Amino acid sequence: MEEVDVEPSTTLIPSAGFHRKHLGFEWGPGDLLVYETNYKLQGPRSAGSPFVHIVRRDEDICSPILRKLFNESHLIFVGLQKIKEDIPSKNKKSQFVSISKNYRSVIRACMEELQQNAVSTQNGSLASQYGDQVSILLAIELIWNLCEVLFIDTAPAGSLLLHLLDWVRLHKSDVDARAREVLQSDSPAQHQSYWDVVISLVLQGRTDEARQVLSKQASLREESSSVFKSMDGLLQTMPIFNPTGTQTLTEFEVKWRHWHEECDRCLQENTFASNRHLETICKILVGDEDTLLEQKELLSTWYHFLVTRLLFTHPTIKPPDLHYYAQSSMNMFLGPRASPEPLDIILLSAFEFDLHQVIKDCSIALNNWWFVAHLTDLLDHCKLLQSHNLHFGSNLREFLVLEYASGLFTHHSLWQLAVDYFDHCPEFGRVYLELQIERVPLDTERKAIKVLRICEDRQMSEQVRSICKIMAKRALRNNRLGSALSWSIRAKDAAFATLISERFLQDYSNKGSFTDLDLLDNLGPAMLLSDRLTFLGKYREFHRLYGEKRFSEAARLLLSLMTAKIAPRSLWMTLLTDALPLLEQKEVIFSVDQTYELMSCLEELNSGTKDSNLTDQDEDIESTKTELLRLALARNLTMAIVKEGTIET
């Protein structure tokens, strides 16, 4: 089918285009930056328009009330996805209908709140904005309700009309208000809207209520009471199909035809000639089109006209026959000059059971994907898109859901809802999520952890790594070494962890103490990420053991750091110097073997190439240190030999 060729809308950028220059742009999260520029790099230079404009789509996301709509419909959506495939179809249908009703009640709740706000606000433009949103939601609910009746509930002939009547009644609520007004007045029968109310009720098939209002009239006029009794009789005996009853459709049809003939006879016999209102009502009951059309103002919409017309001419209408009446009703009601609005076209497509057209036209007319995405998803679950022979059926659903969810992602808190929607798009959901979740600004650690958890749950390892790396880098820039280290560990970034460990060690040699002791003491197996990190952790452990006076353990650890080659050569001198206090204790801590090992380490260190960058002074210090160590080691050796050679008695 042909796509309607729609002219795109133009948005004007203020204070730009005066010299007919070019417009530069840049995509942003949820917006577009636009600025005046000149791409022809030569040409007159001027101050130009020194503005950068931020252009947004008309996003309903900004509205706090609609946010409730998004939140609650998200819950319904997720619940819908979880419905198991293997439930028998009859039960499924009732489940789908109830889900559809849930969606609609969420829309109505939102509408009511918007309406209240529109009434109570002082701000004129805000009130009109609310008003606009209310009418959009009204239209949405109207369409959704019709789709529910026709596509999800799939009422057969007989019930179909009843559902359509409910639909019309729900969306023409001013009748109740007027009826109340009339009944509560001092003299209902004299009220100027009296007959309007009666006729409106009849048009909606609410015969009992019509009779109730009529009775107010009857009690006044004794002489014409017989006329009213006749009308009352007609109204009372109007057959209404009962789907749960035992009467078949055929039986109902016969009964209805009898009643219809009865009404016709009353007309022929001029029973109601004395009262033009009753005459009008009788003509309505007979389904006279001209009379119905005269009630345009009370009907107010062509679809009300359609349903009323069907009520009084074809109450047993079958779904496939609906479209013929719909088209002709619309033409009759609107007349030759008026052209249908988008809403009218959408409703007509629904009556024609053209789902695809409904969805397409809704997508075009609305600027938020919420409605089409959720409705299409529901219809897809009812397996309706496939049965309409759209080979791109499920792609259509996914396309719309992806569009909706992508829009949510630009919002600072609603993006979390979007994740669930992406999860339920089997083809592209994951890759869309990967692309967009990386862009969520990591304002706080808490937010970063929230984003991380989402990625970790879905095994998005590259995104996890990237986010952790960004956080680590940021922490490092701000000199928060502990935070940088824990982020690097989480990123499993060995190179960065090494770098940060070096910084820790640098800090230690500058200040003489470690920072972030909590972190270093509790590294656990994460220590193994990088050699330098392992060394850092163990080195810190050495200091801790020393502080707790567990000297022999400390000694063993220190030695192992050198012999197991965990410590980098550059730090051996530091380690050996750390060994000095242990060597100079009264008690012998290093055993003979250990002392030999320390000595060999020292010699190994000295046999290596000298660092040519050392100044003479530094070289002096180094050689003094070495001498001190040799002395201390020798002394320790003698004491250790003696100790080990002594037999304890």
Next chain:
Amino acid sequence: MFVAKSIAADHKDLIHDVSYDFHGRRMATCSSDQSVKVWDKGDDGEWHCTASWKTHSGSVWRVTWAHPEFGQVLASCSFDRTAAVWEEIVGESNDKQRGQSHWIKRTTLVDSRTSVTDVKFAPKHMGLMLTTCSADGVVRIYEAPDVMNLSQWSLQHEISCKLSCSCISWNPSSSRAHPPMIAVGSDDSNVTYSGKVQIYEYNENTRKYAKAETLMTVTDPVHDIAFAPNLGRSFHVLAIATKDVRIFKLIPMRRESANSSGPTKFEVQVMAQFDSHNSQVWRVSWNITSTLLASSGDDGCVRLWKANYMDNWKCTGILRGDGSPVNGSGHAAALSAVGVPAAAQMVVGAASAGRKKAQLMPG
């Protein structure tokens, strides 16, 4: 669409480029006034200029952010034949209080003999690599081997394109299925070399970039070029700004096992072509999910293009200057008038009287 906000950029001359950082919280602008300004978005949603400094001795054409994994790093390129790399330094506490930050130059790349027309960072999975292209027809790829030391950059590759280059675009895909790929556009009016878009691919064996494809059907000067984000597709999508907007589909052809060396061969298809600008198109750019393409043309308009689920492309919006001059006070006169968003264009029954006739506005 509506103008939500207008920021007075305060440059003393034309702005040539604006660039958002990866998270959309910072913005850099560059201008013919030879300076770059950095703007930060506060918690209140307002933009504040946190740095402004002279970067070059000529007009600055482009400015771009590196991926935040590498820290806060900017690159700029200029008419003065150089490109430069800048890093933000965490300032003193009183700077922070004043809301100012400092950027220092880490390196200047002076290899080009002519104006440097574009500068782009390569996708992050390739490391910290910077690419420039110049009017001298050379694309230069630099790498910083030590990401902690941004003053050391080495020129890894020089690709001679034989035509004056105006724009470059890296294929952002990090899939192992194909090697790194860069597209180069030329605005040369030379008719001998007719294909104005060249695509180069990295070869693991030779460790060099080799030409994989020339789009021979693009014969007019090309002003901008942009690969679309990949989204797990097996083919590549490339948008081109030339005398019209063109979108190409590049489908890698399966290699015969014998000929596994050499660049990939592509089947090139035109996905869409739009001449609505009716004039030269200067810039094209994709949004993050590659669902929307924006283009800017000589007609002074920015147009947005979108494909529906059947891959039919349509224009879904136009931005145009309203032709009004900036008034003396320096504030956009129409700010308040355009501040209120237009509601969706659907109307209900009788209530439509007096309201705008429903504009069919695609979402």
